[in-house]
Amino acid sequence: MSSACPKENGICDLRSFLKVLEEQRQLHVIKKEVALEYEIGDVLVALERKGLGAALFENVRGHNIPVVGGVLGSQERIALALGCEKSEVVDRVASCFENPIPPVEVDWGYFDEVVATGDEVDLGSLPIPRHARGDAGPFITAGVTVSKDPETGVQNLSFQRMQVKGKNRLGIMINEWRHLKGFLDKAESRHEPLPIAVAIGVDPVISIAAGFRYDGDEAELAGALRGKPLEVKKCFTSDIRVPSRTEILIEGIILPGEREEEGPLAEFTGHYGEPWKNPVVKVTAIARRKAPIYQTLAGASYEHINLGNVLPREPLLKKFCTYVSKNVKAVHIPPYGSGFLAIISMDKKNPGEPKNVALAAMMTYVNIKHVIVVDPDVDIFDAGQVMWALSTRVKPERDVFYVPYAQGHELDPSADHRGVHTKVGIDATLEDDLKAYYKKVVYQDVDIEKYL
Ligand SMILES: Cc1cc2nc3c(=O)[nH]c(=O)nc-3n(C[C@H](O)[C@H](O)[C@H](O)COP(=O)(O)O)c2cc1C
Ligand SMILES: [Mn+2]
Structure with a gap:
């Protein structure tokens, strides 16, 4: 297993990026105990609005997994993630569409260390925060959804917020014009479930690429932004390939034909959205490092808008x-x-x-x-x-x-x-x-x- 970051490449995963942020005094390591409900969101947004750094919460009440957020909350941190100056970000981002680099398959993942499947699956084992007071519940917000076109086999990266609804049940919002919506339509027309995976805690270029609209596998754009192929590994319960340097992996299936109320969540407009009838994910596996870091982002934060509206x-x-x-x-x-x-x-x-x-x-x-x-x-x-x-x-x-x-x-x-x-x-x-x-x-x- 080759899990260390290659020497020639400063950033290759979440932890190596956190190291860069710490060196540049853009990461606050918070030792004080914090609550998952509202407190993490309040602190992340307060830091962001004061022009301060991202935060790593080491002591989260009721959990032994630390939570990090705000990593791409400022233009300075985006530039650090891309290894360029603030003024060069637009051109760096634009250049990845010119020279996409396909991913390469490896047979190991950071998340191989602890694997729970079937009845062992419990979303309660993860520190999933509820950030804003009007949010309907805890949401996975910084997870990168990895999916696959059931007809062509082409993979896709995107962000979909997911509301925790039970030990192995998530609500998922999929807007009209998303590639994932097209995949789900195809699966549902055959009355088949659609497998997905959610990668939590990744190299920031993967998050940036997931926010792009691209008629191909966004993993190629992440590779181009990093200047080398993204390493991917096959999932445990499906044949989807996910970034191998992922802290926490959730695998599941979108249940065909099922719709349930989901939301509201703090939106990019700085206002709350409305509850919607949205699809449901049955979680089939949770795989993680022995001591993983859970990554989050606050709804309506600058980080949310940077990934969804600024960089793309x-x-x-x-x-x-x-x-x-x-x-x-x-x-x-x-x-x-x-x-x-x-x-x-x-x-x-x-x-x-x-x-x-x-x-x-x-x-x-x-x-x-x-x-x-x-x-x-x-x-x-x-x-x-x-x-x-x-x-x-x-x-x-x-x-x-x-x-x-x-x-x-x-x-x-x-x-x-x-x-x-x-x-x-x-x-x-x-x-x-x-x-x-x-x-x-x-x-x-x-x-x-x-x-x-
Ligand atoms: C933080 C964040 C949360 C998002 N949440 C959702 C969501 O819940 N549902 C959705 O359909 N799109 C959401 N989006 C937008 C899509 O992820 C984004 O447009 C992505 O590029 C779509 O990928 P696609 O072009 O491959 O379909 C979100 C974007 C960000 C940055
Ligand atoms: Mn796409």
């Missing part, structure tokens, strides 16, 4: 905007905008150019509702600087435009039940004629630790 969408946003103008310098979908806001920086050469770029951004994804275009002297990762540009450089009657009754997202509270909303473009660049008079005040950045 910025590459196309950049492509559309730079197609319209080569003067576009950078694009960002900030997590605090729930995926509904896009910020573009550009060095405009024509006074009308920012509006064309804003229109291009609006067309990238239906979710994008507000587009703000700023000058290159504004740091698009700093919300305060963007608000400053809005406050000082915008003449509304000239710089703000609406696209009324456009298609948006139905979970946007300002949209109607079909998702129809009004899009807003704002040119927050300084008028050319004023550039000679209004220079931005800039102080030199210092290493503040030297002074404190």
Whole structure:
């Protein structure tokens, strides 16, 4: 068994990433006892909103398995996961679609150490938190669903929230246009169960890849992001291949034709969703390391939005905007905008150019509702600087435009039940004629630790 991280490769699993985060002071190891219900969620979100790091909770009441969360809650930690600078994240992510690397099969997994099947299966043995006060119960939120097309055999990675409903029973939400929905439709048309596996505690590039929409096996994208093939191993109760460097593996079948109430859960919009009639998973095996780490993420956290709305969408946003103008310098979908806001920086050469770029951004994804275009002297990762540009450089009657009754997202509270909303473009660049008079005040950045 070859379980150690290869030396040449800094990150190959969750633990090697946690080591990098710890070295970069982006991980808080919390020894104080915490409750699974609400407390872990409260702490994760408090750390995230204060710009602090991820958290590893070593002492979880009633369990001897530690819980980690928030690992991809900031642009800094995403850059560390990808081994690049913050400003390079969009291009790094975009590049994996150009050169996908297929996975390789191995005959070992971290999770081989303790395997429970049949009646031994007990989801209560895992520290599955209930994060937000309006959540219907404990949910697996950071598990990567691995599934297989019953006709073509092509595998798929995705995120599906799963609500704990019993020792071996989970509710699963599968939205309309997901690949997993297509697989389940095929299985159900033959009245057959659909096997799935849930990988909990993985290399962050696997989580990032699972958030992408890709007409192939997202494991190829994880390989491309890591620069080497992802090692996968056959499951115990099905022939699905799962990442071998996984802390905890849940195997199960989606029961054909069964639907049960599931949810609500804190949504990426920062609001709660509604309960839905959703499919049900019967858990057939739980396999894990002897001393595993359970990975979670809080619903409606920046981590949730980064994985679902920021990383998968910025590459196309950049492509559309730079197609319209080569003067576009950078694009960002900030997590605090729930995926509904896009910020573009550009060095405009024509006074009308920012509006064309804003229109291009609006067309990238239906979710994008507000587009703000700023000058290159504004740091698009700093919300305060963007608000400053809005406050000082915008003449509304000239710089703000609406696209009324456009298609948006139905979970946007300002949209109607079909998702129809009004899009807003704002040119927050300084008028050319004023550039000679209004220079931005800039102080030199210092290493503040030297002074404190
Ligand atoms: C944290 C997180 C939770 C998500 N929860 C769900 C979910 O419960 N159901 C769902 O269908 N999609 C959910 N999504 C979105 C899908 O996982 C995502 O769109 C994925 O790319 C779909 O994969 P596919 O294109 O292979 O179908 C979630 C995304 C994230 C990042
Ligand atoms: Mn897919």
